[in-house]
Amino acid sequence: MSIIEINNLKRDFIVGDETVHALRGISFGIDAGEFVSIMGTSGSGKSTLLNILGCLDTPTSGDYIIDGVNAATLSRNELADIRNHKIGFVFQSYNLLPRTSVLENVELPLMYNKQYSARQRREHAMEVIHRVGLDQRIHHTSAQLSGGQQQRVAIARALVGDPVIILADEATGNLDTRTSYEIMALFQELHASGTTIAFVTHEPDIASFTSRTIKLRDGHIIEDSPVQTQNAQAALEALPKNEDY
Amino acid sequence: MNLSNLLKIALRAILRNKTRALLTMLGIIIGISAVITMLSLGEGVKLGMTSEFSSMGTNSIMVMPARQQRGGVDMGNSTSKSLDEKDLAALKKSCPHVAAFSPSVTSGAQMVYGSRNHSGSVQGCSPAYLSINNYSLERGLMFTDQDVKVYSKVCVIGKTIVDELFPDGTNPVGQTIRFGNIPMKVIGVLKEKGQGSFGNDADDIALVPYTTVQKRFLGINYFQMLEASAVSQEASEAAATEITHTLRATHGIGNPDDDDFEVRTMDELLTSMNSMMSMLTLLLTAIASISLIVGGIGIMNIMYVTVTERTREIGLRMAIGARQRDILLQFLLESVVLSLIGGLIGILLGILLSYVLATAIQSGGDMPISFVLSYSAIGLSFVVCVAVGVFFGWYPAKKAAGLDPIQAIRYE
Numbered sequence: 001m002s003i004i005e006i007n008n009l010k011r012d013f014i015v016g017d018e019t020v021h022a023l024r025g026i027s028f029g030i031d032a033g034e035f036v037s038i039m040g041t042s043g044s045g046k047s048t049l050l051n052i053l054g055c056l057d058t059p060t061s062g063d064y065i066i067d068g069v070n071a072a073t074l075s076r077n078e079l080a081d082i083r084n085h086k087i088g089f090v091f092q093s094y095n096l097l098p099r100t101s102v103l104e105n106v107e108l109p110l111m112y113n114k115q116y117s118a119r120q121r122r123e124h125a126m127e128v129i130h131r132v133g134l135d136q137r138i139h140h141t142s143a144q145l146s147g148g149q150q151q152r153v154a155i156a157r158a159l160v161g162d163p164v165i166i167l168a169d170e171a172t173g174n175l176d177t178r179t180s181y182e183i184m185a186l187f188q189e190l191h192a193s194g195t196t197i198a199f200v201t202h203e204p205d206i207a208s209f210t211s212r213t214i215k216l217r218d219g220h221i222i223e224d225s226p227v228q229t230q231n232a233q234a235a236l237e238a239l240p241k242n243e244d245y
Numbered sequence: 246m247n248l249s250n251l252l253k254i255a256l257r258a259i260l261r262n263k264t265r266a267l268l269t270m271l272g273i274i275i276g277i278s279a280v281i282t283m284l285s286l287g288e289g290v291k292l293g294m295t296s297e298f299s300s301m302g303t304n305s306i307m308v309m310p311a312r313q314q315r316g317g318v319d320m321g322n323s324t325s326k327s328l329d330e331k332d333l334a335a336l337k338k339s340c341p342h343v344a345a346f347s348p349s350v351t352s353g354a355q356m357v358y359g360s361r362n363h364s365g366s367v368q369g370c371s372p373a374y375l376s377i378n379n380y381s382l383e384r385g386l387m388f389t390d391q392d393v394k395v396y397s398k399v400c401v402i403g404k405t406i407v408d409e410l411f412p413d414g415t416n417p418v419g420q421t422i423r424f425g426n427i428p429m430k431v432i433g434v435l436k437e438k439g440q441g442s443f444g445n446d447a448d449d450i451a452l453v454p455y456t457t458v459q460k461r462f463l464g465i466n467y468f469q470m471l472e473a474s475a476v477s478q479e480a481s482e483a484a485a486t487e488i489t490h491t492l493r494a495t496h497g498i499g500n501p502d503d504d505d506f507e508v509r510t511m512d513e514l515l516t517s518m519n520s521m522m523s524m525l526t527l528l529l530t531a532i533a534s535i536s537l538i539v540g541g542i543g544i545m546n547i548m549y550v551t552v553t554e555r556t557r558e559i560g561l562r563m564a565i566g567a568r569q570r571d572i573l574l575q576f577l578l579e580s581v582v583l584s585l586i587g588g589l590i591g592i593l594l595g596i597l598l599s600y601v602l603a604t605a606i607q608s609g610g611d612m613p614i615s616f617v618l619s620y621s622a623i624g625l626s627f628v629v630c631v632a633v634g635v636f637f638g639w640y641p642a643k644k645a646a647g648l649d650p651i652q653a654i655r656y657e
């Protein structure tokens with residue numbers, strides 16, 4: 001079943017008298033349970049695409065259907081609700097609330113969802129915190145966590161609302177190789193348990209942990225192919241262990 | 246996001262920057278405490294004056310002879326003799342809204358008892374003077390209409406005179422005091438009124454039948470003044486009108502411009518005094534509330550800073566599903582809470598300040614004032630604080646809610 005369906009999607013930015021064609025007519029679909037990486041050179045339109053997929057932005061033209069809803073025609077409030085109910089974001093720079101506990105950071109999306117009571121909020125948050133392996137840290141604030149741990153909190157926050165898809169924009173961009181692999185191992189675990197993920201990255205080794213890669217150049221798709229999926233946990237164990245300098 | 250969660254966020258954000266919040270609130274604190282102080286003191290003075298006046302009788306009326314202007318020509322002092330027995334008789338007959346009349350004639354006198362003396366004035370009046378001026382007797386009796394009829398040499402004296410002439414505690418009733426060279430028997434002592442109203446000592450008084458003052462002290466047959474009391478404070482105006490009409494009739498005056506007397510009611514005086522106080526209070530409050538505007542601008546300024554500082558947070562909240570309204574409310578509530586906390590501190594400070602000032606003025610003694618907690622001022626302050634918070638928080642909150650999530654989340 002297709003979670004995301006885009007059709008001849010275009011996005012133009014008008015800067016002064018110039019028009020930047022960031023996306024020049026893109027079509028593809030993502031099925032439930034897929035782990036897709038989106039690759040491409042800097043400026044090729046990856047973030048622009050992800051913003052539209054995440055309902056933070058609307059296309060200049062073309063269709064974007066997420067979970068059966070055409071998002072190209074929704075109002076700002078409706079887009080906010082779609083983001084809340086159907087999408088989980090993971091950003092390069094974590095974006096946790098400062099001086100706020102892990103638990104509260106993870107609960108945050110549910111605060112904007114009337115269907116959750118305070119108790120349900122707490123239960124759901126505890127459950128996803130457990131899934132990312134931070135049970136021992138629920139009362140720590142982000143300043144007391146490493147980069148990798150912060151990104152785990154961000155992943156828990158993305159998971160907490162039971163989204164149909166997780167969108168990650170260079171989620172390992174700020175992390176060293178070992179921590180990146182640990183995060184990828186976590187993503188693979190989530191994927192194995194049925195989560196659909198779209199993952200923007202520059203790095204081919206990161207992309208090799210996904211199951212399908214879409215390559216962009218100048219706003220066009222130049223390649224869309226399945227990947228020989230590598231096991232992140234295995235890659236992690238294969239890393240030289242004497243990195244203790 | 247529900248209100249209690251928004252409130253929690255607002256409080257946490259404020260507590261995170263305690264010093265900044267306190268400095269921001271300063272304008273509100275000063276403004277509100279100044280307004281509370283002004284309104285409380287204003288109300289206190291009003292109350293103090295009212296009780297001062299009511300001790301003199303809030304329904305009392307004075308009729309004074311006035312200079313007559315005829316065709317622009319001043320007719321001189323002759324008209325000050327315009328009130329006499331004939332007027333009194335007519336007035337007593339035709340003024341149903343008046344409870345009592347008392348003519349008033351005064352004369353300075355040296356009072357002597359034994360080796361002690363006291364210089365004061367004798368107040369010539371009728372027995373009704375007591376009720377008109379809210380005096381009551383401590384001991385003895387008031388003189389009667391019969392005493393008035395026969396110019397009796399009797400007097401009723403106040404506490405000050407008692408203290409001056411009878412320092413050893415002798416009962417003055419039954420004793421004889423000489424007023425100049427006229428011996429007068431003391432038949433009563435007035436109960437102490439206590440307060441000096443605007444500097445005069447209400448207890449430095451000797452009441453004597455007015456006829457006695459007219460015949461034995463001054464040798465006149467007119468009244469210097471007529472005092473009266475209306476049946477109630479509300480009836481004051483009607484009573485004054487009746488008096489005016491009656492006197493015009495007895496004096497044969499057709500044109501009100503020719504009036505040779507003047508009628509003043511305490512009610513009128515109170516009303517004008519009150520409206521003057523209200524104006525003054527309003528003016529001072531208006532000045533004080535300028536500080537509220539300054540405080541509001543301070544809040545607006547800090548809210549803009551807060552919104553800019555927290556651009557990324559706003560972007561994130563939007564990305565995870567906050568609607569514009571959620572963001573607007575979050576920041577609006579923060580500014581309202583900021584303003585309300587300032588207001589609360591201001592109210593407490595204002596109460597303290599008005600208490601201290603009222604007590605200080607009271608002990609100074611020149612001004613009748615009482616400490617009143619102006620509940621309306623406190624209620625008003627709350628409303629004003631919310632209004633200031635909403636008004637000055639609106640644009641910063643609107644700016645926050647209008648941010649583009651993509652740009653906000655990447656904001657450095």
Ligand SMILES: Nc1ncnc2c1ncn2[C@@H]1O[C@H](COP(=O)(O)OP(=O)(O)OP(=O)(O)O)[C@@H](O)[C@H]1O
Binds near residue numbers: 040045
């Ligand atoms: N808000 C904007 N206004 C104008 N131009 C924009 C805007 N956002 C993106 N662009 C342009 O669109 C093109 C695609 O940008 P995008 O951010 O999607 O690239 P990217 O593939 O994510 O690059 P990187 O790998 O560096 O993050 C670029 O040429 C960029 O300059």
Ligand SMILES: [Mg+2]
Binds near residue numbers: 046047048
């Ligand atoms: Mg990008």
